[in-house]
Amino acid sequence: MTKYVIHGGKPLYGEVEISGAKNAAVAIIPATLLVDGVCRIENIPQISDVTLLLTILKEMGAKIRTVNKHTMDIDCSGIMSEEGPYELMRKIRASYYLIGAMLGRFGSSKVAMPGGCDFGVRPIDQHIKGFSAMGASVEVKNGLICSSVSGGRLKGANVYLDVVSVGATMNIMIAAALAEGRTVIENAAKEPHIVDLANFLNSMGADIMGAGTDVIKINGVKRMKGGSYSIIPDQIEAGTYIAATAAAGGNVLVKNVIPKHLDCITVKFEEMGVNFENREDAILVKSEGRLSGTNVKTMPYPGFPTDMQPQIAVSLSIASGTSVITEGVWDNRYKYVDELRRMGAEIQVDGKIAVIQGVQRLTGAPIKSCDLRAGAAMVIAGLCASGTTEVEEVYHIERGYEEFVGKLRKLGADIIGVEEDNSPYTEVKEILAI
Numbered sequence: 001m002t003k004y005v006i007h008g009g010k011p012l013y014g015e016v017e018i019s020g021a022k023n024a025a026v027a028i029i030p031a032t033l034l035v036d037g038v039c040r041i042e043n044i045p046q047i048s049d050v051t052l053l054l055t056i057l058k059e060m061g062a063k064i065r066t067v068n069k070h071t072m073d074i075d076c077s078g079i080m081s082e083e084g085p086y087e088l089m090r091k092i093r094a095s096y097y098l099i100g101a102m103l104g105r106f107g108s109s110k111v112a113m114p115g116g117c118d119f120g121v122r123p124i125d126q127h128i129k130g131f132s133a134m135g136a137s138v139e140v141k142n143g144l145i146c147s148s149v150s151g152g153r154l155k156g157a158n159v160y161l162d163v164v165s166v167g168a169t170m171n172i173m174i175a176a177a178l179a180e181g182r183t184v185i186e187n188a189a190k191e192p193h194i195v196d197l198a199n200f201l202n203s204m205g206a207d208i209m210g211a212g213t214d215v216i217k218i219n220g221v222k223r224m225k226g227g228s229y230s231i232i233p234d235q236i237e238a239g240t241y242i243a244a245t246a247a248a249g250g251n252v253l254v255k256n257v258i259p260k261h262l263d264c265i266t267v268k269f270e271e272m273g274v275n276f277e278n279r280e281d282a283i284l285v286k287s288e289g290r291l292s293g294t295n296v297k298t299m300p301y302p303g304f305p306t307d308m309q310p311q312i313a314v315s316l317s318i319a320s321g322t323s324v325i326t327e328g329v330w331d332n333r334y335k336y337v338d339e340l341r342r343m344g345a346e347i348q349v350d351g352k353i354a355v356i357q358g359v360q361r362l363t364g365a366p367i368k369s370c371d372l373r374a375g376a377a378m379v380i381a382g383l384c385a386s387g388t389t390e391v392e393e394v395y396h397i398e399r400g401y402e403e404f405v406g407k408l409r410k411l412g413a414d415i416i417g418v419e420e421d422n423s424p425y426t427e428v429k430e431i432l433a434i
């Protein structure tokens with residue numbers, strides 16, 4: 001789709017099924033490169049970032065068989081090259097996991113500088129620090145990150161991360177799985193998808209301990225064989241439906257979730273007056289009446305996730321009183337604020353701090369998605385606003401949300417996706433094969 005058209009002001013009612021976690025899938029799929037045999041991966045979300053990564057692996061020579069909508073058999077044993085398709089790789093941030101996977105598998109890699117959402121400088125120095133500690137030399141040549149290790153096999157090492165980085169933790173874990181000896185990552189990130197990647201690698205024969213704590217120990221193994229693995233539910237997709245229900249009002253059962261992973265999100269919405277009931281693998285969200293403002297600081301897990309910051313900002317923009325958001329992870333994640341202002345939100349941004357003066361109601365307007373989560377937040381704004389909202393550049397949203405329009409329509413939202421032939425984004429969509 002090129003844009004979504006929303007007639008807002010309707011509360012949400014019913015059930016929504018959460019898909020597999022994007023940020024686990026985009027690491028697990030490249031990590032199948034390490035495995036000598038077929039990996040059956042279940043609960044793969046149908047999103048364009050996943051399509052792109054599967055296309056990259058296919059072009060490199062992987063055999064990929066679709067078992068059903070969310071299950072794939074991936075066999076990378078036939079891949080002989082340590083270089084992927086440049087144009088596709090540079091479209092996606094997570095192509096950086098191909099560096100760790102190829103270094104682990106071939107002892108060398110050539111990967112395009114990663115793309116992805118634009119919220120300030122996105123360095124990968126901590127990834128490189130890890131690979132270098134394991135004996136690799138890394139340099140940037142003609143837009144490619146070229147790395148290699150003499151002798152062809154990385155050596156286990158101690159790596160202390162200077163910043164808590166999800167990507168560096170996962171990439172070093174991937175690279176270390178087949179290295180010689182033990183790697184210890186200190187000051188590691190603890191997100192649920194880090195534990196999921198470790199569980200995937202272990203189920204294929206790796207030897208990883210401590211994922212989910214800030215010290216992860218990886219004993220390198222010589223070979224990983226095939227097996228089956230099911231990806232965890234997406235914490236941020238679930239959080240997005242919680243934020244949508246909070247802002248639009250209503251009563252929604254969010255199904256196929258791990259409630260523990262949502263505690264860091266629900267605690268803030270509870271402060272705003274939203275009610276929750278935890279079930280075994282679902283959470284019931286009830287929101288009535290006006291929300292109350294609160295203060296939020298984003299932090300690495302188990303703190304409030306930065307990937308929920310734009311969505312909670314929409315809820316706070318219609319809550320009573322003044323709220324303050326402090327962005328604790330990224331330098332520049334408030335580009336969407338100008339779009340929300342078009343809808344009547346009163347938000348002042350100073351560096352990493354946003355001060356929100358709640359208004360009674362947002363009003364529909366033509367707005368655009370600035371990035372994946374900001375795009376989802378614009379849809380939430382449209383759902384709770386009066387009148388019509390048109391959200392453009394929705395290819396950002398489709399990178400990470402499976403059937404966003406369809407799932408919202410099932411909850412009673414008045415939203416449709418519109419395809420425009422002459423859209424300037426057609427080329428991007430063709431490249432992404434959406």
Ligand code: EPU
Pocket residue numbers: 023026093094117121122123124125126127128163164165166167168189306307329330331372373400
């Ligand atoms: N950082 C460095 N050096 C590095 C790596 C990171 O200084 O080598 C800094 C970053 O600049 C940032 C902080 O460390 O300030 C955290 O970055 P992190 O490495 O954790 O982010 P990432 O791995 O690039 C992943 C998710 C993001 C999510 C962040 C934080 C994927 C593909 N992306 O990015 O997800 O915001 O972790 O949780 O897993 C999204 O899904 O919308 C999204 C952007």
